[in-house]
Amino acid sequence: MDIFDTWQGLGERYKNLHIGLGNFDGLHLGHQHLISELVNKAGKEGGVPGVFTFYPHPMKVLNPEGAPPMLLNQQAKQKMIAGMGVEVLLLVPFTPEFASLDPDLFIAEVLCRELKTCSVCIGYNYTFGRGGKGNPETLIKAGRDYGFEVNVIPPVTIEGTPVSSTLIRGLLADGEVVEARKYLGYCPFLDGEVVPGEMRGRTLGFPTANIDLENDILVPANGVYAVKVRVDGDNYLGVANIGVKPTFHGEGLRRNLEVHLLDFYGDLYGKKIKVYFTGRLREEKRFSSPGELVEQIRIDISKARIQSQQ
Incomplete structure (x- = not known):
């Protein structure tokens, strides 16, 4: 797996990029399902599966006092993503400047012009851009305009409960390591x-x-x-x-x-x-x-x- 901290020129270097967007903290069962769908999609179309994520967690920049502790360090996160079949990891520094980027500009300049994205895979509750104004509907509309596919992954549930990083943090904070494992998919x-x-x-x-x-x-x-x-x-x-x-x-x-x-x-x-x-x-x-x-x-x-x- 190749790792980059900038998107510039990657669309020329890797033809037919399929991109998964998200923070992916903990790489729980929901994240694993999303990445599996991404890798399968790229494989069927002879493309390259890539993940676009950030460091540090956006909340560290937007609200440092309220930022949650991480479930995985960067080294473990990168190793696990590589093990899922991802070929390109775009690990972008999350800065105030990046946080202020308009959703439409992110789509036009980053996803389309620089990455030349063929398809995007996102979670059902994914948000992006200034003020979190970008959402799945934003990407679906842009996909029609620019010609890329959007795959929105519904929540993965365990016994009726949606898997989420927030849920897992709460379980671990209470010492419920066995219960947390159910949602993480690993110990x-x-x-x-x-x-x-x-x-x-x-x-x-x-x-x-x-x-x-x-x-x-x-x-x-x-x-x-x-x-x-x-x-x-x-x-x-x-x-x-x-x-x-x-x-x-x-x-x-x-x-x-x-x-x-x-x-x-x-x-x-x-x-x-x-x-x-x-x-x-x-x-x-x-x-x-x-x-x-x-x-x-x-x-x-x-x-x-x-x-x-x-």
Whole structure:
């Protein structure tokens, strides 16, 4: 997959471009369906499937205080899009200037003149252009005028509930990782580099890997989770804690993610690992003593092993 941050000249470089438009945060089942339709359409017509998206999230520019945390970082997002068969990713910086672009001008100058778009694939609630004034109807009308097709994808529903990034964020914020997986279509995960911690887990007999997390990525609710951890291409069961370690620190500290890998013997410092959240075991709590905490950790590990076999 080729990645660009500008649309200039791409219509000359890639003939017969079919473009999917959207933010695609989380690449949930709705996004996956849209991209699948896009790739199939391009394949049938001997064209090139491309995705046009933005970074950062538009709300980071339009309303920074109200901007939602992201479900995926850019590296993971790009890798997943490539795995869906997309050949061209247009990752455009979202700026105030771009936000002020008139919808009709975006269609005429970007989609038609620069990209020479053959077809556009969008979600049913897609908006674009200054003030979000552009919508599916805008594109359908323009398609008739300029000669490109528009495929509007209806909502994907699970048990009657439309799949959306907002819904998934709410589930993860409540620690509902199993429910979130239903709408994502994959196990929610976080990845990052293992950094030195307080070494407290090691002194308790349960060494943990402390993960350096990106600031704008959504972290599930505080608590203890059963996880699967990918390290250097290998998978391990584990128990993860998200929170502030109240037994030792009380409240008010920065949240962190630490993971105890089961049956792992080695040094993780400096390694990039990926932590998949397979289930929530319990809330984070304050224990009266380190000994009481150790007993609970043993219970958590036992539950994580049992859960992995279900």
